[in-house]
Structure formats: C-alpha cells, structure tokens
Amino acid sequence: MPTLDVxxxxxxxxxxxxxxxxxxxxxxHGTNFIKxxxxxxxxxxxxxxxxxxxxxxxxxxxxxxxxVQLPSKYLSKQWKPLxxxxxxxxxxxxxxxxxxxxxxxPSFSFVASLAIGSCVTPTDPxxxxxxxxxxxxxxxxxxxxxxxxxxxxxxxxxLGYPFLFLALYIIRYTGDNGLGQSGGASKAxxxxxxxxxxxxxxxxxxxxxxxxxxxxxLLHWAEERKFVDRESFLVFAITLALFIIGTCGMVGSDDILxxxxxxxxxxxxxxxxxxxxxxxxxxxxxMMLNVSVFMWLGAVCPWASFxxxxxxxxxxxxxxxxxxxxxxxxPVIFAxxxxxxxxxGLRQTAFVGFFGPIGVSAIFYLQISLQFCRxxxxxxxxxxxxxxxxxxxxxxxxxxxxxxSIVVHGISVPVGKVGWWLxxxxxxxxSDRLEDPxxxxxxxxxxxxxxxxxxxxxxxHDGPRDGRSIGGRLPLSRxxxxxxxxxxxxxxxxxxxxxxxxxxxxxxxxxxxxxxQG
Numbered sequence: 001m002p003t004l005d006v007x008x009x010x011x012x013x014x015x016x017x018x019x020x021x022x023x024x025x026x027x028x029h030g031t032n033f034i035k036x037x038x039x040x041x042x043x044x045x046x047x048x049x050x051x052x053x054x055x056x057x058x059x060x061x062x063x064x065x066x067x068v069q070l071p072s073k074y075l076s077k078q079w080k081p082l083x084x085x086x087x088x089x090x091x092x093x094x095x096x097x098x099x100x101x102x103x104x105x106p107s108f109s110f111v112a113s114l115a116i117g118s119c120v121t122p123t124d125p126x127x128x129x130x131x132x133x134x135x136x137x138x139x140x141x142x143x144x145x146x147x148x149x150x151x152x153x154x155x156x157x158x159l160g161y162p163f164l165f166l167a168l169y170i171i172r173y174t175g176d177n178g179l180g181q182s183g184g185a186s187k188a189x190x191x192x193x194x195x196x197x198x199x200x201x202x203x204x205x206x207x208x209x210x211x212x213x214x215x216x217x218l219l220h221w222a223e224e225r226k227f228v229d230r231e232s233f234l235v236f237a238i239t240l241a242l243f244i245i246g247t248c249g250m251v252g253s254d255d256i257l258x259x260x261x262x263x264x265x266x267x268x269x270x271x272x273x274x275x276x277x278x279x280x281x282x283x284x285x286x287m288m289l290n291v292s293v294f295m296w297l298g299a300v301c302p303w304a305s306f307x308x309x310x311x312x313x314x315x316x317x318x319x320x321x322x323x324x325x326x327x328x329x330x331p332v333i334f335a336x337x338x339x340x341x342x343x344x345g346l347r348q349t350a351f352v353g354f355f356g357p358i359g360v361s362a363i364f365y366l367q368i369s370l371q372f373c374r375x376x377x378x379x380x381x382x383x384x385x386x387x388x389x390x391x392x393x394x395x396x397x398x399x400x401x402x403x404x405s406i407v408v409h410g411i412s413v414p415v416g417k418v419g420w421w422l423x424x425x426x427x428x429x430x431s432d433r434l435e436d437p438x439x440x441x442x443x444x445x446x447x448x449x450x451x452x453x454x455x456x457x458x459x460x461h462d463g464p465r466d467g468r469s470i471g472g473r474l475p476l477s478r479x480x481x482x483x484x485x486x487x488x489x490x491x492x493x494x495x496x497x498x499x500x501x502x503x504x505x506x507x508x509x510x511x512x513x514x515x516x517q518g
Contacts, residue, residue, distance in 0.1 A: 067263020
C-alpha cells in the first residue's frame with residue numbers, strides 16, 4: 001500500500017529548487033522543516049564539516065567554469081591589471097577589513113582581526129556570476145569588463161590562503177604567549193612560507209595546469225575518434241572539477257585555485273570554449289548548485305548569535321557590516337582604475353568597486369579557520385582560550401558580513417533596474433495624459449527609430465500654436481515641433497520632429513514629414 005515517506009532526504013530534495021537563502025531561512029529557522037543539525041547526527045562539528053565540503057564543491061565547479069569561459073591565454077595576456085587587482089587590491093581589502101573589525105569588535109587583537117579580514121577579502125565567484133552573465137550583463141556591462149571581473153573573482157578565491165594562514169600561524173605560535181606550542185614567530189613564518197606558499201599555492205598551480213592540459217589532450221583525442229558523445233562532451237568540465245577537488249583534497253593542497261588554473265589551461269586553445277559557447281547544460285548544473293548552496297547557508301546560519309554573543313553587540317555589528325560594504329573594496333578600485341584599461345570612467349569604477357561580493361568563499365574560509373583552531377591550537381587536548389574566542393568571533397562576524405553582502409548585492413541589480421525604470425514610466429504616463437486630453441488618441445507602436453508598423457516616420461498635422469490638439473492630432477509646440485514618445489522594449493525615447501506649415505485648402509489638411517533631431 002502506498003505511504004507518505006516524509007523522510008529528511010525527501011524533504012531536502014523537495015525544497016532544493018526553492019529560492020536559496022530565504023528558502024533556507026524559512027524551511028529551517030521559520031518552520032523547522034529542514035533540520036541541518038539532524039543530518040549531521042546532532043554534532044556541530046560534523047555540521048561545519050558538511051558546510052566546508054559543500055562550499056568546496058560549489059566553488060570548485062564554479063571556478064572551473066569560470067576558467068573555461070575566459071578566452072585563450074587570458075591570464076598571461078592580462079597579467080598587468082590582474083596583478084594590480086590580486087596584489088595591491090587584495091592586500092588593501094584585507095587590511096581595510098581587518099582595521100574595521102579591530103575598531104568595532106571590543107577587546108580584540110589586531111592579529112585576530114587579520115584572520116577575520118582574510119575570510120572576507122576574496123570576492124565571491126558565485127555572486128559575481130549573477131552580474132556577468134545573462135541579459136543584464138549583455139545589455140549593460142562591456143565584454144572586457146565582464147572578463148576581468150570573472151578572472152579576478154576566480155583567482156583571488158584560491159589566493160585567500162596566504163592572508164588567512166599568516167594570521168592563523170602567528171596566533172598559533174605567539175598567541176597566549178605560545179601556550180602549548182613551541183617555536184615562536186620564526187616557526188610561524190617558516191610554516192607560512194613553506195606550507196602555505198610552497199605546498200598549498202605553488203603545488204596547486206602546477207597540479208591544476210598539468211591536469212588541465214592532460215584533460216584537454218585526452219578530450220581532443222577522444223573527440224577526433226568519436227569516442228565521446230555530445231552529452232558527455234558538454235559535462236566534461238564538471239567532471240574535471242570533481243576530479244581536481246577530490247585529488248587535491250587528498251593531498252591537502254589548494255583545490256580551489258587548482259580548479260581555476262585547470263579551467264584556463266583546459267581552454268588554452270579556445271576549442272572547448274567555442275564548442276560549448278551556446279550550451280545550456282553547464283549553466284544549468286551551475287545554477288542548481290548555486291541555488292542549493294545558498295539554501296543550505298540560510299539553513300545553517302547562526303542567526304541568533306548576531307544578537308546573543310560574547311564578542312560584539314548588535315549596535316556595533318550593524319555599522320561594521322555597512323562600513324565593510326562601503327570601505328572594503330570601493331576606495332582601492334578608485335585608486336587603481338586608471339591603471340586598469342578594462343575599467344573606463346567613474347561609472348564603471350563605481351560598479352566594479354561596489355560589486356565585490358562576500359559569499360560562499362567567505363564561509364569556505366570560515367570553516368577552514370574553525371577546523372584549524374579545533375585541530376591545531378590545543379592545550380592538553382582542549383582548544384586554547386584565545387583560539388576559542390577567535391572561533392566565536394569568526395563565526396559571528398563572518399556570517400553576518402556574508403549575509404549582509406548576499407542581501408545587498410543580491411537585490412541591487414533588480415532594485416537598480418526598477419529605480420531607473422519606474423520613475424520614467426510614471427513621468428511618461430503623466431506627461432502623456434497632460435498633453436493628450438483626448439482619450440481616443442494612442443501613440444502607434446513603432447521601432448527604435450520611431451517608424452510605425454508600415455515603416456514610415458510619423459509627422460505632425462497642422463494645428464494651432466497654443467499647444468492644443470485638434471481632432472486627436474498631436475499638439476504643436478510654440479517652436480513648431482511636437483514631442484514624440486516611442487515606447488518599445490521598456491525604453492522611452494524623445495524625438496523632436498520639426499514640421500513645416502503646409503498650404504491649406506478647403507478640402508483637406510496636408511502636411512509633410514519634418515526633420516528628425518537626435
């Protein structure tokens with residue numbers, strides 16, 4: 001007999017496609033419908049591990065696809081602007097964020113603030129993807145600007161390790177007078193250079209480039225011999241991301257950076273990118289992962305800790321979120337934009353400065369930090385006191401800044417479009433009503449140049465000079481022109497059409513089309 005199996009797994013699958021972050025909040029904290037802690041066997045540490053692996057998966061897939069969509073040899077051709085954004089840009093964002101955290105969190109050390117600042121330094125590729133793809137990007141963002149945003153967000157995600165582990169190693173070996181550790185600051189710097197730069201960063205670059213090149217050659221070989229069908233061909237980049245995440249995770253290297261490098265090398269000849277340019281399978285899988293991860297973040301976010309915690313009161317936390325959004329990235333982009341040819345003018349500078357979102361990558365580095373504190377900063381098997389305080393501060397501040405960025409950057413594009421469109425629509429409707437008292441008159445739909453459906457330019461009939469209409473005709477202004485409003489594709493364009501006064505006879509009124517002024 002059929003029964004209703006309301007199991008945890010079935011519930012998760014059923015709501016997987018619902019709008020991500022709000023859905024997670026509603027189904028978890030609002031209705032207690034989704035229970036993330038139960039899926040982790042009621043273990044907070046297991047829940048953190050699940051979140052870490054989930055964010056790794058999404059970032060790895062996202063960054064391989066980001067590398068694939070860049071043109072051939074893009075990183076080498078655009079190394080100068082990328083060096084500025086990844087060098088001076090990331091360093092400035094790290095220091096400015098850390099200084100703001102240090103100023104707003106009471107009784108907090110500067111080194112601990114550096115750890116929090118490093119988590120929110122990388123720009124999130126998942127949220128950045130929403131502004132460099134789709135109709136909004138096609139209509140409003142130049143192609144070269146889209147590419148530099150993709151390249152920066154892809155590279156700086158993997159390059160967040162050096163900033164984070166510089167602070168963590170210093171805290172481990174010098175915090176609380178180095179209790180439970182030996183070696184001091186010299187050992188901290190040795191591990192930072194050796195393990196972080198050598199093993200984590202350089203190894204991931206070499207590994208990603210090697211795997212990406214081998215994958216490209218193997219796919220070429222298989223495709224030439226018709227060993228691979230179209231479906232398998234399209235999904236190859238996704239499987240490449242999964243392979244790198246798994247193998248890099250085994251050796252403990254930077255799988256995020258390796259995925260981005262592999263994606264670039266994989267399309268170094270532009271063959272795969274051009275072959276999949278109009279494909280919808282990869283974006284579909286990408287979107288499914290993005291929606292599900294933000295739903296998970298909404299479900300596991302410690303909302304109550306924003307108000308009840310021992311680190312920072314809410315009246316300091318809210319201004320901190322506002323200041324991070326304003327001063328973390330915008331000032332350095334304004335300082336560097338003259339040296340980045342892809343950024344033209346103040347409008348594009350403000351756009352690039354504002355859209356440096358904090359998202360999945362921040363939660364990924366948060367979980368890396370929490371895991372490091374649990375496993376490496378110990379005294380007699382227990383987490384050291386300063387590491388415990390750092391973990392709480394990381395959890396509260398990074399989560400809050402992430403939620404602020406998701407909300408602000410997530411709604412800024414639609415709100416901006418409505419803010420541009422709505423006043424103009426209201427103004428046009430009101431002006432049309434005032435200028436056209438005859439309700440029977442309607443402006444004929446035309447093309448973008450003002451031509452009607454028959455391909456003719458509209459023209460004014462003769463009429464009085466006082467602005468009144470006769471018989472439903474458009475009124476002439478005192479300068480002998482009429483305001484023509486063409487409403488097409490949600491755009492309103494104004495054209496003054498100069499008219500000549502025709503000769504009048506007793507039978508009819510005739511007029512000639514005038515001159516269209518741009």
